[in-house]
Amino acid sequence: MPEINETKLRNATIAVLVDNEPGILARVVGLFSGRGYNIESLTVAPVDEERAISRITIVTSGTEMVIEQIKAQLDRLVPVRKVCDLSIEGPHLARELMLIKVVCTGEQRMEALRLADAFRARVIDATTASFVFEMTGNGDKLEAFTALMRPLGLAEVVRTGVIGIARGTYSLKA
Amino acid sequence: MSATLQTTAAAAETMSGAEIVLRALKEQGVEVIFGYPGGAVLPLYDALFNQNAIRHILVRHEQAAVHAAEGYARSTGKVGCVLVTSGPGATNAVTGLLDALMDSIPLVCLTGQVPTHLIGNDAFQEADTTGITRPVTKHNYLVKDIKKLAGVVHEAFYVARSGRPGPVVIDLPKDILIGQGPYSEAPTAPHRSYRPQREPNAELVAQAVKLLKGAKRPIVYAGGGVVNAGPEASALLTEFVRLTGFPCTNTLMGLGTYPSTDKQFVGMLGMHGTYEANLAMHGCDVMLNVGARFDDRVTGRLNAFAPTSKKIHIDIDQSSINKNVPVDIALVGDAGLTLKALLEAWKASEQPQHTGALAEWWTLIEEWRGKDCLRYRQEGSIIKPQHAIRRLYELTRETQRDTFITTEVGQHQMWAAQYFGFEKPNRWMTSGGLGTMGYGLPAGMGVQIAHPDALVIDIAGEASILMNIQEMATLAQYRLPVKVFILNNEYMGMVRQWQELLHGGRYSESYSAALPDFVKLAESFHARGLRVTRPEDLDAGIREMLAHPGPVIMDCAVAKDENCFPMIPSGAAHNEMILGPDQEGGVKGVTDEGKVLV
Ligand SMILES: Cc1ncc(C[n+]2csc(CCOP(=O)(O)OP(=O)(O)O)c2C)c(N)n1
Ligand SMILES: [Mg+2]
Numbered sequence: 001m002p003e004i005n006e007t008k009l010r011n012a013t014i015a016v017l018v019d020n021e022p023g024i025l026a027r028v029v030g031l032f033s034g035r036g037y038n039i040e041s042l043t044v045a046p047v048d049e050e051r052a053i054s055r056i057t058i059v060t061s062g063t064e065m066v067i068e069q070i071k072a073q074l075d076r077l078v079p080v081r082k083v084c085d086l087s088i089e090g091p092h093l094a095r096e097l098m099l100i101k102v103v104c105t106g107e108q109r110m111e112a113l114r115l116a117d118a119f120r121a122r123v124i125d126a127t128t129a130s131f132v133f134e135m136t137g138n139g140d141k142l143e144a145f146t147a148l149m150r151p152l153g154l155a156e157v158v159r160t161g162v163i164g165i166a167r168g169t170y171s172l173k174a
Numbered sequence: 175m176s177a178t179l180q181t182t183a184a185a186a187e188t189m190s191g192a193e194i195v196l197r198a199l200k201e202q203g204v205e206v207i208f209g210y211p212g213g214a215v216l217p218l219y220d221a222l223f224n225q226n227a228i229r230h231i232l233v234r235h236e237q238a239a240v241h242a243a244e245g246y247a248r249s250t251g252k253v254g255c256v257l258v259t260s261g262p263g264a265t266n267a268v269t270g271l272l273d274a275l276m277d278s279i280p281l282v283c284l285t286g287q288v289p290t291h292l293i294g295n296d297a298f299q300e301a302d303t304t305g306i307t308r309p310v311t312k313h314n315y316l317v318k319d320i321k322k323l324a325g326v327v328h329e330a331f332y333v334a335r336s337g338r339p340g341p342v343v344i345d346l347p348k349d350i351l352i353g354q355g356p357y358s359e360a361p362t363a364p365h366r367s368y369r370p371q372r373e374p375n376a377e378l379v380a381q382a383v384k385l386l387k388g389a390k391r392p393i394v395y396a397g398g399g400v401v402n403a404g405p406e407a408s409a410l411l412t413e414f415v416r417l418t419g420f421p422c423t424n425t426l427m428g429l430g431t432y433p434s435t436d437k438q439f440v441g442m443l444g445m446h447g448t449y450e451a452n453l454a455m456h457g458c459d460v461m462l463n464v465g466a467r468f469d470d471r472v473t474g475r476l477n478a479f480a481p482t483s484k485k486i487h488i489d490i491d492q493s494s495i496n497k498n499v500p501v502d503i504a505l506v507g508d509a510g511l512t513l514k515a516l517l518e519a520w521k522a523s524e525q526p527q528h529t530g531a532l533a534e535w536w537t538l539i540e541e542w543r544g545k546d547c548l549r550y551r552q553e554g555s556i557i558k559p560q561h562a563i564r565r566l567y568e569l570t571r572e573t574q575r576d577t578f579i580t581t582e583v584g585q586h587q588m589w590a591a592q593y594f595g596f597e598k599p600n601r602w603m604t605s606g607g608l609g610t611m612g613y614g615l616p617a618g619m620g621v622q623i624a625h626p627d628a629l630v631i632d633i634a635g636e637a638s639i640l641m642n643i644q645e646m647a648t649l650a651q652y653r654l655p656v657k658v659f660i661l662n663n664e665y666m667g668m669v670r671q672w673q674e675l676l677h678g679g680r681y682s683e684s685y686s687a688a689l690p691d692f693v694k695l696a697e698s699f700h701a702r703g704l705r706v707t708r709p710e711d712l713d714a715g716i717r718e719m720l721a722h723p724g725p726v727i728m729d730c731a732v733a734k735d736e737n738c739f740p741m742i743p744s745g746a747a748h749n750e751m752i753l754g755p756d757q758e759g760g761v762k763g764v765t766d767e768g769k770v771l772v
Contacts, residue, residue, distance in 0.1 A: 019366070019367065022316070023304060023308070023314075023316075026305070026308060027308060030308055030309055034309050065496055065497075065500065068496055069493060069496070069497055072491075072492040072493035072495070073493045075492065075493075076337070076338075076370075076491065076492065076493055077313075078312075078313040078333055078367065078368045079367060080367060081366070081367040174367075
């Protein structure tokens with residue numbers, strides 16, 4: 001018999017191809033809030049202008065049963081064309097873009113620059129009293145860098161949320 | 175000359191938005207629309223005025239329009255259609271829409287909207303209708319481009335009836351209804367994204383048959399999905415149950431999918447289900463769920479639900495599978511097509527059944543059945559509600575008329591489910607998922623519109639009936655001979671029962687004070703009013719109601735403190751059922767966990 005009361009949580013990165021129409025984001029977000037699912041991050045942007053298709057990446061967590069539910073619930077939304085659980089479909093890449101502002105002077109500036117170099121963060125804006133770094137990577141890397149910047153004058157962070165894609169030849173098509 | 179011809183041909187395809195809507199409705203086979211006018215939909219009412227193909231039924235409240243469309247849809251298998259104005263018209267429809275969503279009833283509801291240039295300005299009677307109705311519909315649309323209007327209407331009907339059916343809202347700004355645009359016919363190509371799976375996976379069907387053939391203590395548990403799959407699905411269910419020799423139980427929504435008088439039928443299951451159905455569910459080794467959703471009213475406490483069973487679940491909605499109860503074999507597909515596949519695979523398989531074990535299982539079930547859990551004693555000078563329903567059932571059967579029952583919500587609803595028998599699907603309309611008081615009268619109206627010659631009875635409670643009592647006027651206007659049979663216990667009986675069992679008998683606000691004189695009330699709405707208080711007058715009263723050619727309210731005074739048993743209290747398991755006072759087994763307490771549940 002399948003296990004009832006399963007409590008083991010897992011993370012899932014779910015890619016969803018949707019018709020780019022008004023209200024689609026509200027539908028997806030409403031589904032998560034209405035049914036009490038977690039959203040750790042959600043990103044959306046058009047990926048096929050001609051066919052008006054957008055791609056949403058949702059990072060969520062839950063028991064296996066809940067994640068199956070989330071996928072089935074997404075799949076039955078009328079404007080949803082495809083749902084793919086990148087976390088179980090095979091190896092995948094997940095990336096996030098972060099812009100981070102550090103306000104500092106003197107030795108702290110040098111230290112910030114050195115660390116940015118080590119993390120391959122790019123300087124995209126600089127004044128005598130501040131930097132804005134741009135950095136892509138997975139969540140762990142962004143968080144590690146943010147933590148290092150904190151004592152050096154971290155002033156502001158903005159992150160896009162995760163986008164993901166499968167490795168290899170497998171492609172998600174609507 | 176040819177130039178003129180061309181222009182006329184092209185002109186014929188261009189019409190006002192309102193005309194586009196009506197033409198698309200006609201193309202979709204709509205014959206009746208339940209509605210209520212207002213400023214934003216006047217262009218549609220104008221277009222309705224000029225045609226005869228679609229009949230408009232004027233209700234007295236928009237909620238009733240939706241329930242009427244539900245009754246129409248549930249009793250015919252067609253998509254019900256509703257038309258309401260913007261703002262309050264749309265918000266009044268919300269309860270009905272959610273009711274239809276929960277019970278998977280196909281509807282298309284047209285709502286008026288302020289003109290597109292005013293949207294977002296807090297204009298008079300503006301509401302964010304797509305925002306408000308998003309969580310209460312299967313899908314909704316706001317039409318902002320008249321070129322898309324015809325396509326949206328066609329798609330709405332497709333979405334409403336395909337897969338797991340449900341309500342769809344189309345929000346129509348007034349300028350779109352007035353503007354001129356092109357008409358297009360329903361597309362023949364498959365929908366770009368919404369294509370529910372109807373045929374089950376053959377490999378899984380074979381596995382299911384293997385499991386079913388090997389069953390020693392099987393049970394078939396059939397729900398509303400079988401009704402939605404059309405009458406053929408119920409016929410296939412019956413064939414399957416008879417062929418296998420398995421016991422069959424129905425959910426509240428599934429009543430009628432298997433003939434209630436058949437000896438393999440063990441009655442309804444769940445919170446107020448029969449002793450034999452619930453114990454058979456609890457003790458089974460293989461369960462076949464056909465078109466039901468393991469609702470909490472059915473399963474009781476989840477970790478004690480059918481603990482020794484392997485489960486097969488047939489459902490057209492993937493998201494119903496493994497939602498509450500993990501299953502061993504999931505057959506995603508239409509209930510009818512899947513039953514057909516199961517029957518074929520069963521017949522083709524040479525694997526023998528455990529006939530000996532099955533016979534033993536039946537002996538056990540008969541023992542449970544012998545307890546006669548629905549027994550009641552009609553004695554003394556007060557009518558027992560159970561007896562009233564029994565007699566209503568028996569006397570309606572004597573008329574041999576095709577009978578459709580709707581209900582309100584409460585104890586009377588459960589007694590109706592327990593004591594009224596159904597032989598066919600589509601004859602039982604009740605608000606199962608949402609439990610909406612005020613559902614029965616308007617739903618009955620919709621049923622009667624669809625079946626003018628049939629006998630339609632709303633089994634009501636004195637509290638519920640007041641929630642849409644204004645629809646008596648609709649009955650009068652259209653001469654709809656719906657019978658309202660009120661089990662008047664002067665209490666919100668179901669609330670009173672929970673207060674008795676769970677809240678120490680503190681009957682807070684559950685007494686039906688200041689009730690109207692239902693006889694006079696009926697008469698003021700041009701209907702017949704009857705009141706019966708004594709057991710010896712019950713039959714005559716019911717006969718008079720049934721014989722009257724027009725609408726009737728029969729106010730039947732019943733015992734005030736009767737409880738509905740058996741009952742599985744919230745948070746309890748199937749084998750922790752409370753039986754009636756006439757049964758040994760006594761009332762057990764409710765756990766603290768149970769008390770937080772509804
Ligand atoms: C719209 C709505 N409000 C409240 C309830 C909660 N409720 C469930 S049953 C019930 C009492 C119904 O009383 P009545 O119609 O007299 O039926 P009875 O239980 O007495 O047969 C109430 C208030 C509900 N189901 N629906
Ligand atoms: Mg009552």
